[in-house]
Amino acid sequence: MNKIFIDGKWGDSESGQVYLHRNPADLTRVTGTWPKSTVKDTRAAIDAAQNAFESWSRLNVFKRAEYLKKAVQIMSDRGEEIASLITLENGKILAEARGEVNAAINEAHHHIAEGLRVVGPHESRPVSQDGMLAFAIRRPLGVAGIITPWNFPFNVASRKMFPALIAGCTGVLKPAQLTPGASAALVKLFEEAGLPPGVVNFVTGSGSVAGEELVTNPAVKAISFTGSTEVGTAINAKAGATMTRTQLEMGGKNATVVLADANLEKAVEAICLVGYLCSGQLCTSTSRVIVEKKVYDQLLDLMVRRVKKMVVGVGSDPKTTMGPVCGEQQMKDILAGLEKAKREGARLASGGNRLTGNGLDKGCFIEPTVLADVRSEMFIAQEEVFGPIISVMPVNDFDEAIEVMNNVKYGLSSSIYTNDMEKALTFIEKADVGLAHVNLHTAAREPQFSLAGVKMSGFGIPESGHTGIEFFTEHKVAYIKYRL
């Protein structure tokens, strides 16, 4: 049986209760038994983090960096093992899981380097008085609660933990119930790197129990959450009561705009790559394609041909190009979203069904799906149906494309395919998103820059970039009169 990790010790929940985790590629296969952490367990984890905070935060940032560099080294040595675990739990294919581990390594390097640049006394500026010196000091907030989703179970937890830890915060990590093992693997890296007891703690189980305690416990000074807009909004309302700082990375309804002058082959490759990557369960997946009518039929035809080449199957099989979706509930939600889209008049150009042949009947497999003739007012064009579904929406011109693109409550990512410089730059100017791409897919990003969703996609100081550490710190300015 798997364990939770409190104050440097692996153990069971005080309740003794557990839940079973099942492989999304074969629901008859139990992949692990996990503790259902209670409020009491979570409080013990928060207390341990609180007790460890004083000495961890006082440690020189270069010393903290040494521990964390060691953890990244172990991460990289153990990459293949971690990738297999991600595939087993989440379903994504091995190549995608390896990509997730590599992304985590890059993010971790970035945060360690950034921490060495800004944590502690780090910035002096000229001041108006003679004989005076002033400098800014960045110091850690305290205990951080880290609440993560199942779609990138390793990288999301990692890219929150590294900035928190280098900043001098201690943490309690609560992963999604669907993917606790990938987070446990991360916690083991920190343990093996020798981080002192209590610096990193780990509780599994329900968000509404363990997660809720993290959000409402006044000893927790920062909540970094990635997940749905619905849960993020509720967390923010509760955290407000104790003035707890929140960082909310939430859902998206990302669009790629394709203009008539675009390189259609390249556009289709990009759209299908990130529309179906991780079975469309990427926060930055392309779920809408907004295309000028002049090239609508041609684009649809290319998309359907591209989709026919895909091989859906078990993620550990090297021939597979798309794995299952992550769990039974997820599969039901996606199929219900598809039914609703069809009822509202969307046309099925390709896919649209659960796959049960060739031994896939025990898993959560859905065909890569292309929906044509989708209109802005339809449910499928407005809500994040987190699965392998791309909605194609015809428009008359560039202006209408921008209007349709922005006509959603989300604002995570958008891209445009065109060679018209004026339109490309106007798109960047007008897109209400945190990530705007030209001739690139909607998931392109680098850890040096913030992952900053706007509207209902993001709230608070965002992850990554220079803001990743900013979130876990507060500012103090020292003024020194050295000549009276």
Ligand code: NAP
């Ligand atoms: P979710 O249902 O919102 O859950 C996210 C986490 O919150 C889980 O650990 C969950 O625990 C926990 N939780 C649930 N209720 C809670 C509560 N009342 N208090 C505290 N914590 C609670 O999201 P998901 O289904 O795991 O992930 C998919 C979503 O994540 C999508 O919307 C996707 O767009 C978004 N996402 C966004 C980004 C980004 O950077 N913007 C990146 C990746 C994913 P349980 O496991 O118990 O439910």
Ligand code: MG
């Ligand atoms: Mg959920």
